[in-house]
Amino acid sequence: MIKKHYSKASRRALNIIWNAAGRYDLDPPFMAFHANGQADDYFNTIIGLADKWLDLKEVAAFFASYAAHPKAEEFDEFLWLGLENHLYERELPERPALTGLRKKRGEQFFLVQQTLSEQQMTMQSMPVYRQQQARWAIVTGRHLPLLSPKEEKMAEALAFSGSWNKEEVLQAMRDFLKEFYHYDPVSDPRTQRPVTGFRAWYRKLNSHEYKQNDILLIRTGSGLGDPANAVALSWEDRIAAPQTDRKQEEDARYIRDVFGGSVLSDEELHQAESLLCTDNDKGCRLWITAPGKGRSEARGKEPAGSRSYRVEIEDTRRRRKTQEEHNRRYLKDNRRTVQGSIQRLSSELDTWLSSFLKGMPEAARAGALLPQKAYRIDVLHDPFVFVRDGEEKDIRLRVDLLLDASQSRMNSQERIAAEAYVIAKSLEQNHVPVRVTTFRSLRGFTVLEKLKEASDRSCDDILRYYAGGWNRDGLALKCMRYLIKEDKRSAEDLHLLLILTDASPNDTVAGSAFGKNYEGAVAVDDAAAAVKALRADGIRTAAVFHGSTSHLENVYRIFGKEYIRVMSFRQFADGVIDLMQKVMQETG
Amino acid sequence: MTDILEFLKNEKISPDLIRGVEAFRKAYPVTGGEYQNRVPEPAYHYLGREVWEKALAALLAGKNLLLCGPKATGKNVLADDLAACFMRPAWNISFHINMDASWLIGTDTYDGNKVTFRPGPVWLCAHEGGFGVLDEVNMARNEALAVLHSTLDHRRMIDVPGYDKIDVHPAARFIGTMNYGYAGTRDLNEALSSRFVILSMPAITDTDLDRLLAERFPAMKDKIRGQFVKLFTEIDKKAQNAEVSDRALDLRGLLDALSLMEQGIAAGSALEMCVVNKTFDAYERTLIRDVIDARIPQDLAGTDIFA
Numbered sequence: 001m002i003k004k005h006y007s008k009a010s011r012r013a014l015n016i017i018w019n020a021a022g023r024y025d026l027d028p029p030f031m032a033f034h035a036n037g038q039a040d041d042y043f044n045t046i047i048g049l050a051d052k053w054l055d056l057k058e059v060a061a062f063f064a065s066y067a068a069h070p071k072a073e074e075f076d077e078f079l080w081l082g083l084e085n086h087l088y089e090r091e092l093p094e095r096p097a098l099t100g101l102r103k104k105r106g107e108q109f110f111l112v113q114q115t116l117s118e119q120q121m122t123m124q125s126m127p128v129y130r131q132q133q134a135r136w137a138i139v140t141g142r143h144l145p146l147l148s149p150k151e152e153k154m155a156e157a158l159a160f161s162g163s164w165n166k167e168e169v170l171q172a173m174r175d176f177l178k179e180f181y182h183y184d185p186v187s188d189p190r191t192q193r194p195v196t197g198f199r200a201w202y203r204k205l206n207s208h209e210y211k212q213n214d215i216l217l218i219r220t221g222s223g224l225g226d227p228a229n230a231v232a233l234s235w236e237d238r239i240a241a242p243q244t245d246r247k248q249e250e251d252a253r254y255i256r257d258v259f260g261g262s263v264l265s266d267e268e269l270h271q272a273e274s275l276l277c278t279d280n281d282k283g284c285r286l287w288i289t290a291p292g293k294g295r296s297e298a299r300g301k302e303p304a305g306s307r308s309y310r311v312e313i314e315d316t317r318r319r320r321k322t323q324e325e326h327n328r329r330y331l332k333d334n335r336r337t338v339q340g341s342i343q344r345l346s347s348e349l350d351t352w353l354s355s356f357l358k359g360m361p362e363a364a365r366a367g368a369l370l371p372q373k374a375y376r377i378d379v380l381h382d383p384f385v386f387v388r389d390g391e392e393k394d395i396r397l398r399v400d401l402l403l404d405a406s407q408s409r410m411n412s413q414e415r416i417a418a419e420a421y422v423i424a425k426s427l428e429q430n431h432v433p434v435r436v437t438t439f440r441s442l443r444g445f446t447v448l449e450k451l452k453e454a455s456d457r458s459c460d461d462i463l464r465y466y467a468g469g470w471n472r473d474g475l476a477l478k479c480m481r482y483l484i485k486e487d488k489r490s491a492e493d494l495h496l497l498l499i500l501t502d503a504s505p506n507d508t509v510a511g512s513a514f515g516k517n518y519e520g521a522v523a524v525d526d527a528a529a530a531v532k533a534l535r536a537d538g539i540r541t542a543a544v545f546h547g548s549t550s551h552l553e554n555v556y557r558i559f560g561k562e563y564i565r566v567m568s569f570r571q572f573a574d575g576v577i578d579l580m581q582k583v584m585q586e587t588g
Numbered sequence: 589m590t591d592i593l594e595f596l597k598n599e600k601i602s603p604d605l606i607r608g609v610e611a612f613r614k615a616y617p618v619t620g621g622e623y624q625n626r627v628p629e630p631a632y633h634y635l636g637r638e639v640w641e642k643a644l645a646a647l648l649a650g651k652n653l654l655l656c657g658p659k660a661t662g663k664n665v666l667a668d669d670l671a672a673c674f675m676r677p678a679w680n681i682s683f684h685i686n687m688d689a690s691w692l693i694g695t696d697t698y699d700g701n702k703v704t705f706r707p708g709p710v711w712l713c714a715h716e717g718g719f720g721v722l723d724e725v726n727m728a729r730n731e732a733l734a735v736l737h738s739t740l741d742h743r744r745m746i747d748v749p750g751y752d753k754i755d756v757h758p759a760a761r762f763i764g765t766m767n768y769g770y771a772g773t774r775d776l777n778e779a780l781s782s783r784f785v786i787l788s789m790p791a792i793t794d795t796d797l798d799r800l801l802a803e804r805f806p807a808m809k810d811k812i813r814g815q816f817v818k819l820f821t822e823i824d825k826k827a828q829n830a831e832v833s834d835r836a837l838d839l840r841g842l843l844d845a846l847s848l849m850e851q852g853i854a855a856g857s858a859l860e861m862c863v864v865n866k867t868f869d870a871y872e873r874t875l876i877r878d879v880i881d882a883r884i885p886q887d888l889a890g891t892d893i894f895a
Contacts, residue, residue, distance in 0.1 A: 012874060015875050016878050016882070018829070018831070019822055019826065019879050019882060024825065024826075024831070041878055041882070045882055094818075095815075095882065095883065096815070097881070100885040100886075366690075366696060366697040366698075367696065369696045369703055369750070377698060377703075385698075388690065389688055570870065571869070574869070
């Protein structure tokens with residue numbers, strides 16, 4: 001089930017509505033925003049109050065009843081002015097601060113009007129504008145604009161009294177439309193017809209202030225940066241095309257030239273492949289490498305082959321270098337946020353890890369007396385004959401960080417590198433060994449690149465992260481399981497595997513015995529099975545998700561509840577610590 | 589401050605319980621000495637008749653009490669009130685992750701001549717018949733707390749290896765407080781929790797909060813007081829619905845803000861300092877500010893609030 005996700009501004013609008021309504025289970029049909037996209041605190045309060053004092057569903061039904069009318073937008077704005085007056089007067093005794101908020105909203109109205117261009121002014125509905133002007137002039141104590149007799153009557157009719165009940169308010173709304181527009185939604189045949197097609201689109205496009213939830217969803221979708229995360233192969237298009245007709249040897253040479261030699265010998269690789277490249281991954285190959293640590297390190301060496309091939313390899317290497325520089329620059333430009341996140345995550349981890357880790361005993365002046373050392377007091381005047389729990393910790397937790405390095409991450413490379421850096425650095429500061437590995441698939445090879453080994457204290461190499469290729473999540477996860485089991489020192493070790501992912505696996509090599517493409521449900525189920533196997537082995541597995549909303553269902557299917565969605569870098573540290581606590585406690 | 593027993597009578601606490609407390613005081617008088625200054629003198633009292641009655645009954649029956657509840661439910665206020673009510677010296681022991689048995693009971697040390705025992709707060713409390721307030725008891729590791737088992741159960745004794753065994757003074761009681769939600773807390777194990785009578789602390793009601801504010805700030809105008817009560821309720825609701833963390837749900841913070849307003853600071857600034865800034869996330873601060881703005885005008889001055 002996909003949960004609704006809102007942008008920050010929408011979430012804020014919702015919070016204001018809920019607060020005014022006094023309940024948090026409300027799914028409001030309206031939300032109010034300023035033209036700059038910020039939540040309108042006063043009108044959202046009014047929407048919340050509409051739920052508190054009236055029946056918001058009935059109000060919404062009334063608005064929907066004339067949705068097919070060409071002037072529906074204009075009607076909305078008039079009627080909300082009427083409701084505003086009613087709800088303000090009704091709530092005021094309970095919430096005197098509303099006067100201040102209302103006045104502020106009025107001032108904002110005039111401020112915005114001053115900045116509108118002539119063109120924008122002409123796009124406004126003049127009758128609505130006149131009524132708004134009159135309302136906010138009264139509220140802010142300005143001179144009333146000169147109104148025609150009809151406009152004066154309209155303003156009077158829109159001053160819905162706070163003493164009315166729900167029926168009277170709805171009747172006043174109906175009367176207003178009848179009197180000034182000779183329109184009765186009840187008798188309009190168009191109300192029976194749903195608003196669709198161009199008209200619906202036009203209405204959405206032209207809505208100024210009150211936006212229905214469907215618009216919100218559109219706003220939310222784009223606000224999450226979907227275009228930035230869209231899968232769009234670019235510089236590796238050529239090498240990412242289906243590879244089945246290429247000679248395996250040629251492919252292996254290409255992979256070696258691009259990524260460097262494997263850390264496993266040919267025999268070890270063969271063994272791993274025969275173990276892991278089965279079922280859905282039949283025919284796939286593996287390549288496990290570590291920058292600067294391969295057995296037959298090829299990086300830096302002149303690649304052999306035709307001139308165009310050499311140029312291609314050199315070009316790829318140069319691009320990787322450039323991306324590394326971008327990552328470093330991003331880290332430098334955001335050093336305050338990064339340092340803040342490391343500090344926050346480190347201190348939270350420190351508190352939390354203490355519950356898992358035992359203090360090593362150390363000699364002290366006070367504590368439990370060590371009888372065998374007691375003689376030292378008299379003979380050597382050494383008071384350190386006691387033991388107490390020391391600061392040194394017996395580390396039993398190990399963390400693996402797996403980064404999706406496929407092309408779909410192209411627009412988030414710097415951020416992913418920075419996030420991985422923050423996690424790794426925070427864990428290192430708490431003496432927790434952490435290994436950082438990237439994965440991608442290319443020419444049938446699933447390549448795991450170890451950017452940081454658990455034994456390395458420095459996290460600098462994480463900034464070598466770059467995106468390119470496809471992602472066969474299932475095989476990469478199977479491979480991680482294999483590596484973790486190989487490395488596991490004792491059965492008591494706690495192992496956590498954190499994956500930074502967009503939960504959108506796809507690869508050019510087919511994904512099942514029936515030849516279905518490795519994408520969509522096939523790929524997601526394959527990844528989910530790999531996660532299940534990891535968990536069955538006691539490896540706690542969780543995801544940090546920053547993909548598009550359309551992939552939320554995927555991340556849930558693959559990782560269950562053990563994931564967080566990180567919307568901004570600032571919330572990253574909190575999110576990660578919550579996730580780690582959740583995973584370590586719940587699945588423990 | 590009036591005697592707390594007067595307060596209990598005004599709260600309409602069962603007379604039998606009040607008589608029980610009086611009898612306890614008579615049986616175990618504090619006769620002065622070095623621990624006299626440990627008897628708390630609370631600045632304000634816990635409000636809530638039902639909770640008071642349950643707590644008094646448990647302590648009179650010789651039980652230890654565990655106060656469980658979320659933030660801002662008055663756990664520590666009640667613990668202090670209870671020690672004051674029974675007129676016993678109190679030891680406040682703040683639990684933390686590195687807490688161990690020696691920290692609680694005592695430890696060996698060298699006094700220049702010989703190895704001696706330096707008693708810890710639990711030992712002192714048990715010896716002197718005090719009230720031990722085990723604050724945030726679930727912050728410590730369960731294995732560190734195992735040492736309390738014999739102190740808290742029917743054995744009522746502490747056996748210090750290498751030294752003597754002491755019996756827990758009949759007037760001694762232990763009151764634990766715990767909050768499940770705080771970072772770094774964990775569940776109390778069954779062995780320890782079974783040694784306490786567990787009292788679940790309800791959130792303060794609007795009426796009680798109104799009374800509390802009236803008691804603390806007698807000069808505050810009634811109408812404005814109501815707005816602050818509603819403000820607290822609204823933040824509470826927001827925290828309960830997980831829209832914000834409970835950092836900003838801070839009754840102490842609200843009281844502090846009102847104290848600042850009494851000193852002449854505008855409401856907006858005072859609430860910013862004492863409530864909004866309790867949370868460190870910028871977005872969360874915006875949400876809290878929205879709630880405040882919808883209740884309390886930014887520029888509300890002390891003279892508007894206090895008569």
